Amino acid sequence: MLIALPNAFGDAITNMAIDATLLATIPTDLAAFRHYGWLEPATTFGYAQGYHAVENITDKDMTLVRRMTGGGIVDHRNDWTYALILHRSLPCSVIPANALYERIHRAIHLALQEMNVESCLAPCPKDCNAPQSQAKQTPPETRILRPVSQCFVTPAANDVLRRDGQKIAGAAMKRTRQGLLIQGSLDRDALPENFDWAQFQSRLLTKLTSILSLPIGQLDDIRPLFNSEQIEHEKERFADQRWNQKR
Numbered sequence: 001m002l003i004a005l006p007n008a009f010g011d012a013i014t015n016m017a018i019d020a021t022l023l024a025t026i027p028t029d030l031a032a033f034r035h036y037g038w039l040e041p042a043t044t045f046g047y048a049q050g051y052h053a054v055e056n057i058t059d060k061d062m063t064l065v066r067r068m069t070g071g072g073i074v075d076h077r078n079d080w081t082y083a084l085i086l087h088r089s090l091p092c093s094v095i096p097a098n099a100l101y102e103r104i105h106r107a108i109h110l111a112l113q114e115m116n117v118e119s120c121l122a123p124c125p126k127d128c129n130a131p132q133s134q135a136k137q138t139p140p141e142t143r144i145l146r147p148v149s150q151c152f153v154t155p156a157a158n159d160v161l162r163r164d165g166q167k168i169a170g171a172a173m174k175r176t177r178q179g180l181l182i183q184g185s186l187d188r189d190a191l192p193e194n195f196d197w198a199q200f201q202s203r204l205l206t207k208l209t210s211i212l213s214l215p216i217g218q219l220d221d222i223r224p225l226f227n228s229e230q231i232e233h234e235k236e237r238f239a240d241q242r243w244n245q246k247r
Contacts, residue, residue, distance in 0.1 A: 006222075087179045
C-alpha cells in the first residue's frame, strides 16, 4: 500500500532527518511518498562525493548537507523535491536499481505527458532529438561520481529530459535492511512558469501506484511514522561535520 504523506517545509537537516527516519521505521508492506520544500537556501550532495570539492563550487550562503543517497549536487533553491520510501517486504523494493529508476522516471514522464509537457527518458528513444551521448549507464545507487558532479548539469541514464535535452528530473537511492529510499528532484526552471504542481503530484501518485503495483491507501494515524526521538537522533547526524566532511 502506498500512502501520500502531507506536504511539508523544513530546513535541510530536518528534511534529511525525516527521510532517514521514515526509512528506518516504515512498517511492513507499506510505501510512503512525500513532497517537501525548503525553509532556507540549501544544497545537498551525494553520499560518495567529496565535501571540499562540493563546498568550493557552492554559494557560501547556502546550507550544505550530505545525503544518505548517492547522486550528485542538488541546488534546492528552485526545485520540487520528493521522497519515496519502500519497505523491503514489497515486491517493488527488490526490483534492480536501474529498472526501478526507469519505472519511477517513466511515471514522472507519463504524468508530464498528461499535462501536455513533452519529455523523454535518457538515453532518448529514436523519436527524441535530445542528445543521447550525455547519459551514463551505471546504476544510480552504485555510481561513483566525480566530486563536482551536479545533478541538473549531467543527465544519467533514465533521467527525465525535455525534448531539447535539458534535464527535468533526477533521483538517487539508498538500500538498507529495512527498505529503500528514493530521493528525487524536478527542476522548476525546466517546466512552464504556470505549471500546476498540485495537479502534477496527484497524477504522479496515480502513475506510481500503477507502475509499481502499489494500491493507494490511508493510515488512520501517521504519527508513528514520524518518531520524534528518531528524528532528533538523525538531525544530530546530518548536522555533524564528521558526517558532512567524511570524504
